[in-house]
Amino acid sequence: xPAGTLYRGREGMWSWVxxxxxxxxxxxxxxxxxxxxxxxRVSPEAYDDVVATYKTPIVxxxxxxxxxxxxxxxxxxxxxxxxxxxxxxxxxxxxMLWSVVGIWIVLMAGAVYPVLGHAYRVLFGE
Amino acid sequence: xxxxxxxxxxxxxxxxxxLYDADNPAPYIEAPRKRTGKTPRSTxxxxxxxxxxxxxxxxxxxxxxxxxxxxIQLVLDGGVSKVGFAFVAGRWASPFxxxxxxxxxxxxxLHGANGLRTVINDYAERANTRLWLKxxxxxxxxxxxxxxxxxxxxxxxxxx
Numbered sequence: 138x139p140a141g142t143l144y145r146g147r148e149g150m151w152s153w154v155x156x157x158x159x160x161x162x163x164x165x166x167x168x169x170x171x172x173x174x175x176x177x178r179v180s181p182e183a184y185d186d187v188v189a190t191y192k193t194p195i196v197x198x199x200x201x202x203x204x205x206x207x208x209x210x211x212x213x214x215x216x217x218x219x220x221x222x223x224x225x226x227x228x229x230x231x232x233m234l235w236s237v238v239g240i241w242i243v244l245m246a247g248a249v250y251p252v253l254g255h256a257y258r259v260l261f262g263e
Numbered sequence: 264x265x266x267x268x269x270x271x272x273x274x275x276x277x278x279x280x281x282l283y284d285a286d287n288p289a290p291y292i293e294a295p296r297k298r299t300g301k302t303p304r305s306t307x308x309x310x311x312x313x314x315x316x317x318x319x320x321x322x323x324x325x326x327x328x329x330x331x332x333x334x335i336q337l338v339l340d341g342g343v344s345k346v347g348f349a350f351v352a353g354r355w356a357s358p359f360x361x362x363x364x365x366x367x368x369x370x371x372x373l374h375g376a377n378g379l380r381t382v383i384n385d386y387a388e389r390a391n392t393r394l395w396l397k398x399x400x401x402x403x404x405x406x407x408x409x410x411x412x413x414x415x416x417x418x419x420x421x422x423x
Contacts, residue, residue: 164375
């Protein structure tokens with residue numbers, strides 16, 4: 138790893154990698170999600186059956202991961218827009234990345250109870 | 264080094280006498296790649312620039328649409344546990360949420376498809392591989408957008 142580069146192995150590169158990975162994951166979920174929602178045109182029972190899997194603890198954990206991917210992609214996407222269109226964006230890209238990470242941690246902490254609370258009650262009772 | 268370049272002095276003895284002077288100037292040479300009347304029209308459009316701009320504009324709209332969607336489906340009113348056919352029927356009774364979901368479907372699919380197109384262009388090195396992967400991507404994208412649109416427009420709460 139060459140030392141002293143502006144990009145390689147630093148905030149700019151890793152945020153790009155994370156943006157790409159989360160984007161691909163979200164896109165693959167989107168295919169599945171449109172297909173499962175299409176079951177409302179088959180029958181109420183078919184739809185409710187597949188939605189029941191979304192309420193199991195393991196899938197709830199995957200949903201928490203999906204929320205994590207979407208929130209990072211959304212916040213870092215706004216940072217990319219700021220880098221491209223705000224005249225001081227490139228100068229503050231690092232500070233903006235750490236702001237993104239900070240807001241992401243706060244939102245993910247706030248999402249624990251709403252997203253995983255149902256799974257907790259299923260596993261450990263009321 | 265003399266700084267006097269105003270006359271034929273600039274021509275060294277090796278080069279000999281200049282062929283050109285003020286009365287007999289050197290022929291004008293076009294700048295490289297300059298577009299002239301004879302240049303064929305460019306066959307390239309501004310597609311990549313439009314795609315770049317679309318990612319940013321759709322991204323801003325999607326932040327609002329998708330985070331609102333997550334709040335409704337996963338956070339408010341007991342989170343995912345209240346989602347079911349009756350819940351979907353209740354929301355799609357309103358044109359507002361139909362338009363919300365339709366816009367979200369189209370923007371997210373096109374945003375994601377363009378993102379994956381970039382990923383394929385970056386990592387698939389053989390032209391044939393790129394062709395097939397993008398063919399698969401576009402087929403899946405068109406199918407999913409049409410299916411989702413059809414579901415939103417033909418939804419029937421009294422299917423049973």
